[in-house]
Amino acid sequence: MKRYDVRVNDFDFDLPDELIAQHPRPRGESRLLVVDRATRTWQESRVADLSTWLRSGDLMVANDSRVFPARLLGHRRPGGGRAECLLMGPAVPQPDARPRAWAMVNPGRRLPAGAVMDFTDRARAPGVTLCGEVLTLDDTGRRLVAFEATGASVDEAMERLGHVPLPPYIRRPDTEDDRARYQTMFAKRSGSIAAPTAGLHFDEALVSALERAGIARTTVTLHVGYGTFKPVNVSDISDHRVDAEMWDITPDAASQVVRARAAGGRVVAVGTTTTRTLESAARATGLVTSGSGATDLCITPGYTFKAVDILMTNFHLPRSSLLLLVAAFAGHDLILDAYRDAVARRFAFYSYGDAMLIL
Numbered sequence: 001m002k003r004y005d006v007r008v009n010d011f012d013f014d015l016p017d018e019l020i021a022q023h024p025r026p027r028g029e030s031r032l033l034v035v036d037r038a039t040r041t042w043q044e045s046r047v048a049d050l051s052t053w054l055r056s057g058d059l060m061v062a063n064d065s066r067v068f069p070a071r072l073l074g075h076r077r078p079g080g081g082r083a084e085c086l087l088m089g090p091a092v093p094q095p096d097a098r099p100r101a102w103a104m105v106n107p108g109r110r111l112p113a114g115a116v117m118d119f120t121d122r123a124r125a126p127g128v129t130l131c132g133e134v135l136t137l138d139d140t141g142r143r144l145v146a147f148e149a150t151g152a153s154v155d156e157a158m159e160r161l162g163h164v165p166l167p168p169y170i171r172r173p174d175t176e177d178d179r180a181r182y183q184t185m186f187a188k189r190s191g192s193i194a195a196p197t198a199g200l201h202f203d204e205a206l207v208s209a210l211e212r213a214g215i216a217r218t219t220v221t222l223h224v225g226y227g228t229f230k231p232v233n234v235s236d237i238s239d240h241r242v243d244a245e246m247w248d249i250t251p252d253a254a255s256q257v258v259r260a261r262a263a264g265g266r267v268v269a270v271g272t273t274t275t276r277t278l279e280s281a282a283r284a285t286g287l288v289t290s291g292s293g294a295t296d297l298c299i300t301p302g303y304t305f306k307a308v309d310i311l312m313t314n315f316h317l318p319r320s321s322l323l324l325l326v327a328a329f330a331g332h333d334l335i336l337d338a339y340r341d342a343v344a345r346r347f348a349f350y351s352y353g354d355a356m357l358i359l
Helices: 047-053 154-161 176-181 197-201 204-212 251-262 272-282 321-330 332-344
Strands: 031-036 041-046 059-063 065-067 071-077 082-087 092-094 097-106 116-118 129-137 143-150 189-192 216-222 245-249 267-270 291-295 310-314 355-358
Touching: 031 047, 031 332, 041 047, 047 204, 047 355, 059 197, 059 251, 059 272, 071 129, 082 116, 097 129, 097 154, 129 154, 143 154, 197 310, 204 216, 216 251, 216 272, 245 272, 251 267, 267 272, 272 291, 272 310, 272 321, 310 321, 321 332, 321 355
Parallel strands: 031 355, 059 216, 059 267, 065 189, 267 310
Antiparallel strands: 031 041, 071 082, 071 116, 082 097, 092 097, 097 143, 116 129, 129 143, 216 245, 245 291, 310 355
């Protein structure tokens, strides 16, 4: 691959705070900016009209990972000071020991090894208790926490007591509505701490319209981790590292991708997580094959895409690794110009915002 000198400062743009969506629109009602790489033009449409931009024989691929309630709120024991825990993944059972999970905690200075956090909330889960003990710290500040529960298993207690891990740029407490809305209709395999947000736009009506237009559908899995919030703090993107995330592609999904392309259809990736999954699977041979593993693939300008022909995605943060992926797919100048026009047109940005379709 040709070496590109990618500077993060080249992926900055002005974004007014009021364009950062704090609440979702009803599914299927968001705006859609359609970017044509061949003509280097873009135009406004609607997510509800997605099928008119695709053609019979195309294959839509979505991420079926489910967001689990990874944010735990409670207090320290003893003392009663507040304690917050953002899990990096579901708690993992241990032979003859308490389930464990890596987490970011707050306030970190007051939660050293040996500290105990109590997340019990009788109003949310009567008869259930949940506590966590910090076992150790790593050099990034993450804590390994051991959990125990009464009145339910640890998994069940977390499901009932945990809060939706809304991104930090959504500046409000989570609500019960977020439990359903910050989840895609494709979600079935629990493991993400952030939603694959392009999938949030889909509902049964939109999927039915795609089916009537002859557009097939399948899913892959990538469990979104804390790295999705990780800022790019280096000037040269080659120095940035993406935290590894677990992915899985079934034999059926892989064969659908191969068959669609062999028949002249296009692979439509719903989101950057789906893109990274398909491209991770295709890295070695150029063909998508079934399998599973961990990927730390960071796609930047200069990358040659092997598996994805069309990308549907939300609007991303300035200077983020996700914006670099989109620019790698469509080109730096085209994407930055389209983003600036989206700002001028008052598109809504980020997780609960509007969408872009790159042809």
